[in-house]
Amino acid sequence: MKAIVVPSPGGPDVLQLAELPDPVPGEREVVIDVRAAALNRADLLQRRGVYPAPPGASAVLGLECAGVVQALGPGIAAAAVGDRVMALLPGGGYAERVVVHEQLLLPIPEGLSFEQAAAIPEAFLTASEALFALGRTLPGEWVLVHAAASGVGSAAVQLALRAGARVLATTSAGKVPRVRELGAERVVARDEEDFVAVAQEVTAGAGVDVIVDLVGAAYFAKHATCLATLGRHVVVGLVGGAKAEVDLGRVLARRHSILGLVMRTRPLHDKIAVVERFRRQWLHRFEDGSLKPLVDSVFSLADAAQAHARMEANANVGKIVLRVGDAA
Numbered sequence: 001m002k003a004i005v006v007p008s009p010g011g012p013d014v015l016q017l018a019e020l021p022d023p024v025p026g027e028r029e030v031v032i033d034v035r036a037a038a039l040n041r042a043d044l045l046q047r048r049g050v051y052p053a054p055p056g057a058s059a060v061l062g063l064e065c066a067g068v069v070q071a072l073g074p075g076i077a078a079a080a081v082g083d084r085v086m087a088l089l090p091g092g093g094y095a096e097r098v099v100v101h102e103q104l105l106l107p108i109p110e111g112l113s114f115e116q117a118a119a120i121p122e123a124f125l126t127a128s129e130a131l132f133a134l135g136r137t138l139p140g141e142w143v144l145v146h147a148a149a150s151g152v153g154s155a156a157v158q159l160a161l162r163a164g165a166r167v168l169a170t171t172s173a174g175k176v177p178r179v180r181e182l183g184a185e186r187v188v189a190r191d192e193e194d195f196v197a198v199a200q201e202v203t204a205g206a207g208v209d210v211i212v213d214l215v216g217a218a219y220f221a222k223h224a225t226c227l228a229t230l231g232r233h234v235v236v237g238l239v240g241g242a243k244a245e246v247d248l249g250r251v252l253a254r255r256h257s258i259l260g261l262v263m264r265t266r267p268l269h270d271k272i273a274v275v276e277r278f279r280r281q282w283l284h285r286f287e288d289g290s291l292k293p294l295v296d297s298v299f300s301l302a303d304a305a306q307a308h309a310r311m312e313a314n315a316n317v318g319k320i321v322l323r324v325g326d327a328a
Helices: 041-048 114-118 121-134 151-162 173-182 195-202 217-226 248-254 268-281 301-312
Strands: 002-005 016-019 029-038 064-072 084-088 097-101 105-107 142-145 166-171 186-189 208-213 227-235 257-260 295-300 319-323
Touching: 002 301, 016 301, 029 114, 041 301, 064 097, 064 114, 064 121, 084 097, 084 114, 084 121, 084 268, 105 268, 114 295, 114 319, 121 151, 121 208, 121 227, 121 268, 142 151, 142 195, 151 166, 151 173, 151 208, 166 173, 166 195, 173 186, 186 195, 195 217, 208 217, 217 227, 227 248, 295 301, 301 319
Parallel strands: 142 166, 142 208, 166 186, 208 227, 227 257, 295 319
Antiparallel strands: 002 016, 029 064, 029 097, 029 319, 064 084, 084 105
């Protein structure tokens, strides 16, 4: 099969299209003929050599895909050859075929293309876990979503709104109109406005109840000042650094919760639980049109380097997708 490989760590130009052996399914695993795979920041880190695949996972990049079930391993309980599926992966998506446990599959909602479906698993499952499993978001609460034009950010805006929350979102100035289109009540151009001041303004000084933080250390002190009493700060990304000083006195006085979320390295049973929660609570909302994957652009598998360069330039609004084979 054709796959993108990383012969040595480096920039986007190190990515190469190569021939690799077809994957072989194990117990309760299926082989997917991949039609599309979406990019994630983790792919860029892995390409640079700073975020290796977890033990036992494919070293091929790609944490989510969409395609058709092509073969079944032993012990399969529900999946069938020919199923149109999307999947959360520990790796391997940038390839013509990938192996994944059947309980990490989700059926592709009616009316969605493979490219749209590939933009769902990592982004929407991460956002739903941040908002609800960890953030315990309730109707009427204020949610601050950073990087709201990203895959996870745009998913978080939509999910929070559908749950009845109010959304304050941050993004770069050029992406503000697109984030407004998602329905965020207030959008802050991060280089032109102080999101802390806006948070205090829109909440009448009470502060936001939940923060979906894709930035990390660079905003940590600001978050402590604009998080409401009993607020939940959910750390999802670390593009702004991993180390920050914590005022534990404020944490105690305002009863803040600081929570961390990671998907790739979680044990299989945890990931299965995440997928099942999403299947029950949210999957049908793609069919009725109230949730929509935001696809920025589509590249061929052979042009993965160009796709990575676009993400590194922070030029995308929503997910960048690789088309693999016949994605019709």
